[in-house]
Amino acid sequence: MAELSYLSHARYGKDKVRVLRVVREGSWHHVVEYNVLALLEGDIDVSYTKADNSVVVATDSIKNITYYLAKVSPHILIPERFALHLGTHLVSKYSHIHKAFVTIEQLRWTRIPVESDGQIKPHAHSFYRDGDEKRVVTAEIDASAGKNKIVAKVTAGVNDLLILKSTGSAFTNFLRDEYTTLVEVDDRIFSTSVDLSYAFTQFDIPAPKDDKKLEFIIPKEEPGSIWDPKVPETARKVTLETFAEDDSASVQATLYKMAQKIVADNSGIQSVTYTLPNKHYVPVDMKYIGVDNMTPSKAEVFQPLAAPSGLISATISRK
Numbered sequence: 618m619a620e621l622s623y624l625s626h627a628r629y630g631k632d633k634v635r636v637l638r639v640v641r642e643g644s645w646h647h648v649v650e651y652n653v654l655a656l657l658e659g660d661i662d663v664s665y666t667k668a669d670n671s672v673v674v675a676t677d678s679i680k681n682i683t684y685y686l687a688k689v690s691p692h693i694l695i696p697e698r699f700a701l702h703l704g705t706h707l708v709s710k711y712s713h714i715h716k717a718f719v720t721i722e723q724l725r726w727t728r729i730p731v732e733s734d735g736q737i738k739p740h741a742h743s744f745y746r747d748g749d750e751k752r753v754v755t756a757e758i759d760a761s762a763g764k765n766k767i768v769a770k771v772t773a774g775v776n777d778l779l780i781l782k783s784t785g786s787a788f789t790n791f792l793r794d795e796y797t798t799l800v801e802v803d804d805r806i807f808s809t810s811v812d813l814s815y816a817f818t819q820f821d822i823p824a825p826k827d828d829k830k831l832e833f834i835i836p837k838e839e840p841g842s843i844w845d846p847k848v849p850e851t852a853r854k855v856t857l858e859t860f861a862e863d864d865s866a867s868v869q870a871t872l873y874k875m876a877q878k879i880v881a882d883n884s885g886i887q888s889v890t891y892t893l894p895n896k897h898y899v900p901v902d903m904k905y906i907g908v909d910n911m912t913p914s915k916a917e918v919f920q921p922l923a924a925p926s927g928l929i930s931a932t933i934s935r936k
């Protein structure tokens with residue numbers, strides 16, 4: 618058996634560490650809710666091949682570290698920074714752990730607007746879930762070239778951002794052959810659930826100098842870089858505005874415009890990946906009762922199709 622196979626890849630850790638953190642600025646509170654995945658790689662082969670657990674940082678400990686960092690990290694409110702802080706701590710604390718992979722999914726908690734003195738104001742400590750959209754960050758922290766040479770690769774973006782437009786979308790001139798039944802339309806509903814991920818230029822992280830390996834220093838917040846806290850909001854805005862404003866020739870063409878703009882607006886972003894299901898809404902044929910609901914300008918009643926859907930994805934990279 619042994620000579621027929623070898624351990625070619627090993628990575629382990631804790632998934633779905635759920636954490637809600639409250640940050641109090643007097644009576645003005647901030648909350649974030651994260652689902653954290655933290656995985657490790659390193660000199661851990663013997664735990665698989667020799668049943669030697671002495672190299673295993675228990676996944677329970679990884680969970681405890683995640684909660685401890687959620688308590689002590691000054692960067693908890695920004696998922697990119699918290700992911701980097703956690704990953705940097707993990708590879709610095711354990712000499713035999715060379716890489717950490719942290720994924721954070723942030724759930725939405727938006728301040729409840731409350732009327733006071735005739736004005737609508739966001740509430741100081743009350744929030745509501747205004748959608749299933751999640752902000753998603755992945756950080757790969759690599760100390761395999763030495764504990765003083767930590768390199769990070771970060772992506773960020775959103776998943777499950779559901780959008781729809783009722784016109785301003787066409788689909789014509791596609792390849793026609795014996796399999797084609799789709800009719801050309803110059804006006805249709807366009808709906809998708811956006812998964813967006815943009816990758817920042819890889820960068821070095823200074824090694825923590827303190828004994829507990831908890832130090833994490835943020836460099837200058839260069840616009841358009843990983844440290845610019847405005848990037849997520851602008852990428853989301855570009856996605857929504859391009860979708861709304863584009864006279865769409867196809868999902869593919871609209872996707873390309875969104876991604877090009879994000880690359881152009883953010884010098885620290887190397888590539889942008891969108892995955893866009895084409896969530897079909899089909900006009901209901903009412904010819905049987907003498908009603909025209911099929912001519913695009915007369916189509917008013919649509920049937921949402923759960924499946925199948927198109928699935929259009931692409932990565933647009935900086936030259």
Ligand SMILES: O=c1[nH]c(=O)c2[nH]c(=O)[nH]c2[nH]1
Pocket residue numbers: 788799866867868869895927
């Ligand atoms: O925007 C679209 N892209 C496609 O590739 C496609 N294919 C299809 O059937 N409808 C559409 N719409």
